Amino acid sequence: MMEWVQSLPLVPAIAFLYLVVLFRAGGTYALGRGARAAVDRGRVASWLASPRVERATRIVNRWGAPVVAFSFLTIGFQTACNAAAGLTGMPLKRYLPALAIGGFFWAVIYATVGLAAIMLWVELFLRSPWAAVAALAIVVVLVVFLVNTRRRHGSLAPTGTGEIEDADAETDVGTADR
Numbered sequence: 001m002m003e004w005v006q007s008l009p010l011v012p013a014i015a016f017l018y019l020v021v022l023f024r025a026g027g028t029y030a031l032g033r034g035a036r037a038a039v040d041r042g043r044v045a046s047w048l049a050s051p052r053v054e055r056a057t058r059i060v061n062r063w064g065a066p067v068v069a070f071s072f073l074t075i076g077f078q079t080a081c082n083a084a085a086g087l088t089g090m091p092l093k094r095y096l097p098a099l100a101i102g103g104f105f106w107a108v109i110y111a112t113v114g115l116a117a118i119m120l121w122v123e124l125f126l127r128s129p130w131a132a133v134a135a136l137a138i139v140v141v142l143v144v145f146l147v148n149t150r151r152r153h154g155s156l157a158p159t160g161t162g163e164i165e166d167a168d169a170e171t172d173v174g175t176a177d178r
Contacts, residue, residue, distance in 0.1 A: 010111060017107035021072070025082045025099055032086020048087065056080035061088055065098040072102035073109070 035048060047053065060067050060081060068090070071081035085095050125132035 013111040013115065014107045017110050018103055021103040021106050022099065025072075025078070025103060028079055028082040029086040029090075029095060029099070032083040033089070034086075035083075036087055036089065048083075052076070052080045053083055053087070056084035057087055060084040060090065065090070065094040068095060068098035069102035069105075072106035078106075 056071075056077060061084075068081055068085050071078045074081075082099075085098075121132055121135065124135060
């Protein structure tokens with residue numbers, strides 16, 4: 001299996017991942033647009049009211065299309081940001097260029113660094129499953145530590161209600177990039 005992955009040409013890998021991100025992120029945007037009509041119903045309402053989506057909506061309203069493009073360089077914020085763009089009604093003429101640019105950078109990063117990291121971990125797992133699990137555990141602990149440190153000292157501040165809020169964000173969300 002590793003030989004097949006290693007022999008995958010870079011350009012087709014980028015093209016495949018680009019299509020994946022266009023459909024996934026574009027679909028998330030479309031779901032956000034569709035959810036605007038169904039905001040008061042069931043699971044959709046609870047997801048739209050989640051702290052992550054509310055934070056993404058505030059940031060998208062403040063900064064507009066560049067946030068969508070840059071969200072592809074993050075982990076965990078990307079989906080919420082695309083949903084927020086749909087929820088706030090960001091016009092397609094602004095959303096599609098942001099999706100195209102951000103999605104391209106995402107595809108390049110994942111086709112190079114991301115797939116290489118996955119291949120290295122699989123190779124380590126095939127040689128020593130315990131070492132691979134230990135390496136994964138170290139990465140998880142490091143990520144949890146960094147997230148907690150950022151919450152305490154960075155731009156994310158607790159609101160007292162268990163939610164996380166961007167300390168730099170404006171409270172006025174009526175200034176959407178439309």
